[in-house]
Amino acid sequence: MKNKKRKELILTDLKKEKKEIKDCKYEKPQINNLAYEEEYKKVDEALGKSILMGSGDIVFSPDPSDLADVLGTNTKTAKNIIITKIPDSSKKNYTDKEGNEKIGICLPKIQELTGEFQSATKEIKMTEICAYANKSIANILDSSDVKNQRELGRDNVKCLDNINKEEVRKEAKSDAITGRELDKEFDIHHLTPQSTETDINIITDKKNYIPVNKDTHSLGHSSKILDDPDLTFEEKKEKLNTIIKEKKE
Numbered sequence: 001m002k003n004k005k006r007k008e009l010i011l012t013d014l015k016k017e018k019k020e021i022k023d024c025k026y027e028k029p030q031i032n033n034l035a036y037e038e039e040y041k042k043v044d045e046a047l048g049k050s051i052l053m054g055s056g057d058i059v060f061s062p063d064p065s066d067l068a069d070v071l072g073t074n075t076k077t078a079k080n081i082i083i084t085k086i087p088d089s090s091k092k093n094y095t096d097k098e099g100n101e102k103i104g105i106c107l108p109k110i111q112e113l114t115g116e117f118q119s120a121t122k123e124i125k126m127t128e129i130c131a132y133a134n135k136s137i138a139n140i141l142d143s144s145d146v147k148n149q150r151e152l153g154r155d156n157v158k159c160l161d162n163i164n165k166e167e168v169r170k171e172a173k174s175d176a177i178t179g180r181e182l183d184k185e186f187d188i189h190h191l192t193p194q195s196t197e198t199d200i201n202i203i204t205d206k207k208n209y210i211p212v213n214k215d216t217h218s219l220g221h222s223s224k225i226l227d228d229p230d231l232t233f234e235e236k237k238e239k240l241n242t243i244i245k246e247k248k249e
Helices: 003-015 037-048 064-071 075-085 107-120 124-141 144-171 214-222 233-248
Strands: 017-020 051-053 058-060 091-095 101-106 186-190 209-213
Touching (some): 003 091, 003 144, 051 091, 058 107, 064 075, 064 107, 214 233
Antiparallel strands (some): 017 051
16 A cells, blocks of 8 residues: 555544544542532533544533533533633544544543632532542543553554655655755654644644754754754754854854
8 A cells, every 4th residue: 555545544543533432431430429410410421422533532522511511610601711711722623423524622621621620619519520520531531442542543643653754764865954965874853743742634744754864863952952842943943053053163
């Protein structure tokens, strides 16, 4: 199978809905009876609608009523939270089982919000609901179903990474930072680190890979310039070339 087709199939699988969380096995937290039984059930149902993707990521429903249920608040407040406190970086696109493109909120962001609300509120019932939701999410993220899918997702991302590196190596002509001719043995640098929590398409985009000689790569990391998230690539390039020039003088 050609690389282009392999990449398409892997990316499709990474974004695909595998199952709803209600179909995953996870330990539900102990109920302290500080809220009504129906309110605990609403938390379970809202979290149960979350989608486990092929990447191992989990996305929560963008419906304000579902967020309201896990925070123990009303729909109006939840809608405002979605608008003001959930940036695009905390959302992911996925493909449902019918092949429709949808968007969801990253579950760790929901967990973060439940923790914030739990700390901020003085209302016992809301504190209890948020605590229950927070612990439920922790257990979901730690469940064997999710861990196994996350591992499969990592393997697929690694496969994409290797394909991209192979293609870049074949096409590489010069050091992307210094412009020098590449040595026989050279490195491939990720502009967006694979460990970064970001969109799969960004991590595995071939534009994210640049060929650099080993000495350039080493200097880039030892000087921390290549690791600085506040610098553009052009700014990093300029700073590194300045250092290289000064060393020669």
